[in-house]
Amino acid sequence: MNIRDRIEQVGELPPVLATALGIFVLALIVLVVWGLIRLPDHTRLRSPEARERARRRKESRRRQKKLRARRESLQRKARRR
Helix, strand or coil: CHHHHHHHHHCCCHHHHHHHHHHHHHHHHHHHHHHHHHCCCCCCCCCCCHHHHHHHHHHHHHHHHHHHHHHHHHHHHHHCC
């Protein structure tokens, strides 16, 4: 049975039943969306220790990036000579 047949079956329902079915489907969609919105944010760091580790990691990456750029710059200068 394909979708067109299903739509025709719903169209043949009495108006009160079709309205109730429509309201039920809308309520189901609203509940699913509300549930998805209410999910906890898994990207947020909860513990202070985890936040501190993330901050130190970020700073370390920044320092490493600067050091790498300086090293590459010095290597390019050395190659030119």
